[in-house]
Amino acid sequence: MPLTNPEAPAFHETVETPEQVRLHLELAGLGTRSIAYILDTLLRYGVLLAIFVAVVLVFDVFQIHWETTGDRFGTHLILIILTLLYFFMEWGYFAMFEWLWTGQTPGKRAARIRVLKDGGGPISFLDAALRNLVRIIDSSGPMAAIGMMFIFFSKKNKRPGDLLARTIVVREHPRTLMQLLAVSDLPPRIPDDPFIDLIRRISLTSDQHDLIVRYLLRRDQLDSTTRARLCGQIVDAILNPVRLQPNSEHLSLPQEPDYERFLQGLIAVQAGPPPASRP
Amino acid sequence: MTPTQFIHTHKEHWQQLESLLVKTERCRLRALTRTELKRLGQLYRILTTDLAYAQTNFPHSDLLLTLNQLASRTHPYVYRGQSFTFAGVLQFFRNDLPQTFRANVHYFVLSATIFLVAAALGAIAVLFNEEAAGIIISPKLIDYIHRHEMWTEHFFSVIPSSVASTRIFTNNISVAFSAFALGLTFGVGTFIIITINGLMLGCILMLCARYSMLGPLLEFITAHGVVEISTILIAGAAGLMVGTALLNPGNHTRRDALAVHGADAVKLVLGVAPILVVMGLVEGFISPQPAIPAELKMALGLFLGALLYLHLFLSGRKSSTTNRVS
Numbered sequence: 001m002p003l004t005n006p007e008a009p010a011f012h013e014t015v016e017t018p019e020q021v022r023l024h025l026e027l028a029g030l031g032t033r034s035i036a037y038i039l040d041t042l043l044r045y046g047v048l049l050a051i052f053v054a055v056v057l058v059f060d061v062f063q064i065h066w067e068t069t070g071d072r073f074g075t076h077l078i079l080i081i082l083t084l085l086y087f088f089m090e091w092g093y094f095a096m097f098e099w100l101w102t103g104q105t106p107g108k109r110a111a112r113i114r115v116l117k118d119g120g121g122p123i124s125f126l127d128a129a130l131r132n133l134v135r136i137i138d139s140s141g142p143m144a145a146i147g148m149m150f151i152f153f154s155k156k157n158k159r160p161g162d163l164l165a166r167t168i169v170v171r172e173h174p175r176t177l178m179q180l181l182a183v184s185d186l187p188p189r190i191p192d193d194p195f196i197d198l199i200r201r202i203s204l205t206s207d208q209h210d211l212i213v214r215y216l217l218r219r220d221q222l223d224s225t226t227r228a229r230l231c232g233q234i235v236d237a238i239l240n241p242v243r244l245q246p247n248s249e250h251l252s253l254p255q256e257p258d259y260e261r262f263l264q265g266l267i268a269v270q271a272g273p274p275p276a277s278r279p
Numbered sequence: 280m281t282p283t284q285f286i287h288t289h290k291e292h293w294q295q296l297e298s299l300l301v302k303t304e305r306c307r308l309r310a311l312t313r314t315e316l317k318r319l320g321q322l323y324r325i326l327t328t329d330l331a332y333a334q335t336n337f338p339h340s341d342l343l344l345t346l347n348q349l350a351s352r353t354h355p356y357v358y359r360g361q362s363f364t365f366a367g368v369l370q371f372f373r374n375d376l377p378q379t380f381r382a383n384v385h386y387f388v389l390s391a392t393i394f395l396v397a398a399a400l401g402a403i404a405v406l407f408n409e410e411a412a413g414i415i416i417s418p419k420l421i422d423y424i425h426r427h428e429m430w431t432e433h434f435f436s437v438i439p440s441s442v443a444s445t446r447i448f449t450n451n452i453s454v455a456f457s458a459f460a461l462g463l464t465f466g467v468g469t470f471i472i473i474t475i476n477g478l479m480l481g482c483i484l485m486l487c488a489r490y491s492m493l494g495p496l497l498e499f500i501t502a503h504g505v506v507e508i509s510t511i512l513i514a515g516a517a518g519l520m521v522g523t524a525l526l527n528p529g530n531h532t533r534r535d536a537l538a539v540h541g542a543d544a545v546k547l548v549l550g551v552a553p554i555l556v557v558m559g560l561v562e563g564f565i566s567p568q569p570a571i572p573a574e575l576k577m578a579l580g581l582f583l584g585a586l587l588y589l590h591l592f593l594s595g596r597k598s599s600t601t602n603r604v605s
Contacts, residue, residue, distance in 0.1 A: 019327040023351045080445045087449040122355035130545040134460040160463050164541035173348050206340040209282050
């Protein structure tokens with residue numbers, strides 16, 4: 001029972017790479033994209049507001065009024081920079097970040113999503129500009145309702161800007177490799193494992209393997225009753241077919257306190273030398 | 280081979296790839312050395328082989344999911360498009376922009392026609408009834424004209440030229456970008472922007488003519504006006520392109536027409552933005568300057584206008600034919 005099925009067609013974009021391998025990209029939904037947008041907007045206007053307040057305070061302290069004081073303290077330069085900064089936050093922020101950060105803005109990075117071309121490749125500067133110049137139509141202020149409806153109802157979660165620039169927004173899960181390796185790095189306990197004979201008789205399906213690995217990874221977060229109950233269920237499911245095998249009476253089956261040790265041994269033995277070389 | 284065996288035999292490659300990837304994600308590809316960059320490509324290819332193996336042997340597994348995610352994270356870095364270089368930008372303004380303009384010149388003609396008709400309507404309206412100007416022009420501005428004063432003199436006596444230039448060009452670029460984006464309203468929004476600008480120009484010209492202010496007005500607007508209005512009309516043309524793609528997609532589906540026209544339209548509107556920066560500087564520093572004689576300002580305006588249209592209609596012809604031949 002995998003949490004996310006990589007083969008499921010819904011909300012996925014399948015991309016064929018030049019190596020003739022199919023990549024499954026998980027499209028970002030309305031919720032994730034809204035979170036990213038809200039973070040970006042808070043950042044844009046937060047920075048603007050902070051700088052604006054700072055300038056007003058400094059002008060106040062030094063008794064500067066830019067219309068009468070003239071160009072003392074580089075007042076004009078400050079006004080020019082404020083104007084340009086406001087313009088940048090309105091029109092340039094999204095396009096510049098998506099171009100420089102290969103499809104991500106600070107908000108998108110925090111929400112772990114990325115803009116890609118329809119074929120899975122990176123977006124160019126023109127794509128980034130195109131999909132973000134039309135934000136006044138589909139994602140700024142009340143117009144966001146239009147973009148949200150498009151993302152919700154369209155087949156590949158596209159707002160008008162995505163249709164124009166032929167882009168998709170995908171989710172990324174950067175931590176999973178570490179999790180996967182964490183389990184395979186469990187200390188091997190093959191030589192002294194008391195259940196070695198039993199373990200050699202079992203061949204795990206890939207679903208069973210995933211189930212055990214997930215259990216072992218998360219067992220410390222479970223309370224002791226649930227932990228014992230789950231562990232018992234998993235071991236039963238694995239041992240039941242063995243009990244039906246001929247000559248199984250003389251095997252020493254693991255008892256309650258040894259269940260987790262048995263599961264660890266099972267995974268560790270499976271990690272041992274492969275039976276045949278890879279085709 | 281069990282999933283765990285598979286992980287054990289191949290994990291070093293994946294770990295190496297991931298550490299290179301993390302480095303790249305943090306500080307772009309430039310952070311990698313030449314050997315690391317090469318290694319990234321190699322490791323990616325190894326990973327795709329592992330992925331293909333996992334797809335066949337461990338369908339629906341966490342392992343497959345993980346490898347798939349790792350590969351899709353690396354993919355956009357391995358297959359990058361053209362990077363942004365100074366030569367590329369130069370090439371864009373020298374060839375791409377005029378070529379795109381010429382390929383879509385009928386949209387520009389449409390945009391200019393809407394503008395001129397609106398300007399004529401505005402002028403005629405004010406000619407017959409002076410009050411009509413109040414609909415589209417602010418009452419403050421009308422007061423200045425009634426008093427035979429140029430409102431620009433007041434504006435530039437208060438705001439220094441450098442600040443004014445910045446405000447003018449950021450505002451004009453916003454208008455240009457909006458005219459393009461509003462093309463998505465089936466062109467209605469773009470049409471309204473062009474029409475309002477045309478009406479305003481027509482009304483002000485006619486109003487100034489009635490109060491014998493035409494001389495000072497033309498002295499102020501010609502230096503920057505010719506190019507500035509042209510660039511807004513080009514942005515309008517970009518918006519009309521997007522609108523047309525939605526209204527009349529031709530042989531394409533609406534979705535495809537939008538993408539095809541959008542790619543051209545964005546070139547026009549981005550190409551126009553730097554021109555508006557220069558025009559903002561002209562409008563801030565030269566147009567309101569009483570020391571510069573009116574004839575010189577008009578000559579400058581006509582010269583800049585001629586330069587713009589000569590560039591748009593003549594540049595990049597050679598390279599477009601060579602492209603077609605090859």
